[in-house]
Amino acid sequence: MAVRINMTTRLTRLHCHDEGDGWGNAEPYLWAVFFKIDGDSYVVQQGAGLVGSPIIVSSNGSHGNLGNTDVDAGDDVTVPEGIGSFSTVLKPIPVNDPFIASLFPDGNLPGITGVVVTAMEEDGWPDSLANDGYSAFVNAVHLAVVKVAADFQHATHAPTPAEIKAAVDQVKSSAATSVRTQVKGSMDAWELLWFGTFGDNDDSVGTEAFTTDCDALKAMPDIDFSRRWNEETAEDGDWELFGWFGGNALVDIPGGCNLDGVFARTAADERLKQHSFDAMRTFRDTTFREYPGLGTWWAAAQDATPELAHLAATDERVRQSLEHLLAAAPRLLGDSRERVQPDDVAAAHLLLQRLAAVSPLQAMRFARQGIRAFAEVEGRSLAEALDFFARAKPRGRTLRRSARFER
Known part of the structure; x- marks a missing residue:
């Protein structure tokens, strides 16, 4: 058909x-x-x-x-x-x-x-x-x-x-x-x-x-x-x-970033996917709108979607990282006090590292910037992480000084 x-x-x-x-x-x-x-x-x-x-x-x-x-x-x-x-x-x-x-x-x-x-x-x-x-x-x-x-x-x-x-x-x-x-x-x-x-x-x-x-x-x-x-x-x-x-055939996820084609390659069952997608849609309609700066990150992620989908189909470790992030979505997006855990950052780091290695220039820059950004928010609350991403930019040589956390 x-x-x-x-x-x-x-x-x-x-x-x-x-x-x-x-x-x-x-x-x-x-x-x-x-x-x-x-x-x-x-x-x-x-x-x-x-x-x-x-x-x-x-x-x-x-x-x-x-x-x-x-x-x-x-x-x-x-x-x-x-x-x-x-x-x-x-x-x-x-x-x-x-x-x-x-x-x-x-x-x-x-x-x-x-x-x-x-x-x-x-x-x-x-x-x-x-x-x-x-x-x-x-x-x-x-x-x-x-x-x-x-x-x-x-x-x-x-x-x-x-x-x-x-x-x-x-x-x-x-x-x-x-x-x-x-x-x-x-x-x-x-x-x-x-x-x-x-x-x-x-x-x-x-x-x-x-x-x-x-x-x-x-x-x-x-x-x-x-x-x-x-x-x-x-x-x-x-x-x-x-x-x-x-x-x-893609579905709408936060900020217009259609990621069903990416997660379609994972082994997650449909109930888990729908639960996670529901959490993303709720986040899109509420908290996401409170941080206008997040829109540039979602737009950059959308540009990288073809490479992400291809990696998910061809790289087992990428699929495992996606499955972790998919399962973590309800926890991470549902409570502004929830902390970004080391295994969350590790999953994102591996995914972005592989993306940077195989992508055209713009997606590669986004992936490298994402690696740096996730390193900054490890252990932070969701609210702190969102504020950081909203003030940072998804592409550039370094993160803006105003966006950095003081360790």
């Missing part, structure tokens, strides 16, 4: 098995384009079939966009959030054709989302050619995704994995052809002569497309993916890209 999914696509790191540049280190950069075909912009109309336009999200494909131009064999390059992350609500596609609707259990089609990626290695191109190449890549992905949707226009079933694979293979092929044409068309006469004979062109390490849909994310809320371009498949070197899809 197709459902609405609050989901994130994240490209996490590019690993260099062999930089392939001989003397000197490699300078990788990444072209990424995210897309979705879902109920935001598509509908199945009687007589017309699937109609609409895909949502395409791009960023930049400039030289140096990974922030590391000195990469050697064995190095990991973190993909910045600005070019490697896309968050959205993935919606089922409504079916307004009674006959086609009767073929599906819930009367609609699952929304599809994905990312098309090309890993590049900088050599001789000027920056303008890299930018022109990325523009061509974006346009090619857009046109190819439109064609993919048109291929399914009159389908009487949700696309199968084999059909989706065949479609994304078309996307990859179309993108590669368009980029070569665009780059050649952008070269002036001297560049055509130079790069066509002696010049050192930038290398296309490889292209891949990763996709998922509402049904797949409902069945498996965390889906890791990777693609290795080795010496046989890459133009130069041996590289491997890693990422994941994460998705949940």
Whole structure:
């Protein structure tokens, strides 16, 4: 059954098995384009079939966009959030054709989302050619995704994995052809002569497309993916890209921070979860409103939710820390005189430490600041801890002096 999914696509790191540049280190950069075909912009109309336009999200494909131009064999390059992350609500596609609707259990089609990626290695191109190449890549992905949707226009079933694979293979092929044409068309006469004979062109390490849909994310809320371009498949070197899809039907918790997707990975039973969530909602509607400064902490936590959910699915110690904090919520939030215990701080510390190790920059800063903040409130009452957090900031090099406790 197709459902609405609050989901994130994240490209996490590019690993260099062999930089392939001989003397000197490699300078990788990444072209990424995210897309979705879902109920935001598509509908199945009687007589017309699937109609609409895909949502395409791009960023930049400039030289140096990974922030590391000195990469050697064995190095990991973190993909910045600005070019490697896309968050959205993935919606089922409504079916307004009674006959086609009767073929599906819930009367609609699952929304599809994905990312098309090309890993590049900088050599001789000027920056303008890299930018022109990325523009061509974006346009090619857009046109190819439109064609993919048109291929399914009159389908009487949700696309199968084999059909989706065949479609994304078309996307990859179309993108590669368009980029070569665009780059050649952008070269002036001297560049055509130079790069066509002696010049050192930038290398296309490889292209891949990763996709998922509402049904797949409902069945498996965390889906890791990777693609290795080795010496046989890459133009130069041996590289491997890693990422994941994460998705949940989320519920509202204090301050708009939806954490059900995080706690869904724990082993806590539903009665415990509901008891703890009730305590959080009561806290949100009462005490939380008395400390306006807490809102920035909840907003920062919301930004980090995709990484928290992924950690909860893949790290047993993180799950155990979440289970402790979930069980402690009624005790901690129910009485302003209740003390923050050492095991509460230890659970938060482990969780935030793991978050800081795997997150994009903003979530990493929030996690590091949270570690420092929890160290300050250990042994304090809830009222003292809330006052401290309300006066501190969730991101920064150090906690504000005015927020510190005098030990």
